[in-house]
Amino acid sequence: MFLSDDLQQLIQTFCKLPGIGPRSARRVVLHLLKNKHSIVTQLKETLEKVANHHRECTICGYIDSRNPCFFCTSPHRDPSVLCIVADTGDVWAFEKACFFKGQYHVLGGMISAFHGKRPEDLNLASLKNRLSNVVKEVILAMDGTLEGQTTLHYITSSIHQWAPHIRISGLAKGMPVGGEFDYMDQGTLISAFTGRQNVPHLADSIQQWR
Numbered sequence: 388m389f390l391s392d393d394l395q396q397l398i399q400t401f402c403k404l405p406g407i408g409p410r411s412a413r414r415v416v417l418h419l420l421k422n423k424h425s426i427v428t429q430l431k432e433t434l435e436k437v438a439n440h441h442r443e444c445t446i447c448g449y450i451d452s453r454n455p456c457f458f459c460t461s462p463h464r465d466p467s468v469l470c471i472v473a474d475t476g477d478v479w480a481f482e483k484a485c486f487f488k489g490q491y492h493v494l495g496g497m498i499s500a501f502h503g504k505r506p507e508d509l510n511l512a513s514l515k516n517r518l519s520n521v522v523k524e525v526i527l528a529m530d531g532t533l534e535g536q537t538t539l540h541y542i543t544s545s546i547h548q549w550a551p552h553i554r555i556s557g558l559a560k561g562m563p564v565g566g567e568f569d570y571m572d573q574g575t576l577i578s579a580f581t582g583r584q585n586v587p588h589l590a591d592s593i594q595q596w597r
């Protein structure tokens with residue numbers, strides 16, 4: 388084989404990253420080999436630092452170097468509005484658009500029969516603890532996929548049980564199915580938020596998971 392075992396292993400490792408196919412992986416590895424001194428050393432140190440010093444916030448689940456995280460400790464974030472997202476990457480997308488000033492709750496995924504992700508695998512216990520009288524509204528920022536909508540209805544039913552006084556809203560219709568928030572432009576994201584609508588309580592949706 389013209390590629391050494393280590394090189395093959397490195398290429399295969401890069402292939403496990405989202406959006407990286409074998410061709411891109413080979414290009415990245417070749418670039419690293421050609422720039423051993425300028426990039427590899429820095430990459431190694433930074434990866435170690437990031438991996439060792441970033442954890443999920445025990446309050447909201449956002450991945451940060453601080454615990455509690457930036458959002459949970461900032462005096463400039465409105466604790467009365469909670470935006471629930473599937474992933475830390477969704478928070479990055481919303482923050483890039485610079486319009487939401489409330490706090491977040493990161494679920495760590497979505498309910499998915501296909502991927503074997505159950506409600507108990509999500510960051511829901513800490514969500515229940517957060518729903519004090521301070522929280523007036525919860526915005527469910529889920530996409531239009533089956534997983535997104537299943538998760539939305541499950542959480543809606545749960546919040547109705549835990550804290551019936553809280554307004555629950557979902558993003559405006561028109562969100563692309565499976566469209567990642569990170570790829571949406573600022574205007575679309577803002578109109579999805581400002582046009583948000585109350586989510587109806589589907590009592591049956593929680594039963595199917597019990």
Ligand SMILES: [Zn+2]
Nearest residue numbers: 444447456459
């Ligand atoms: Zn937090």
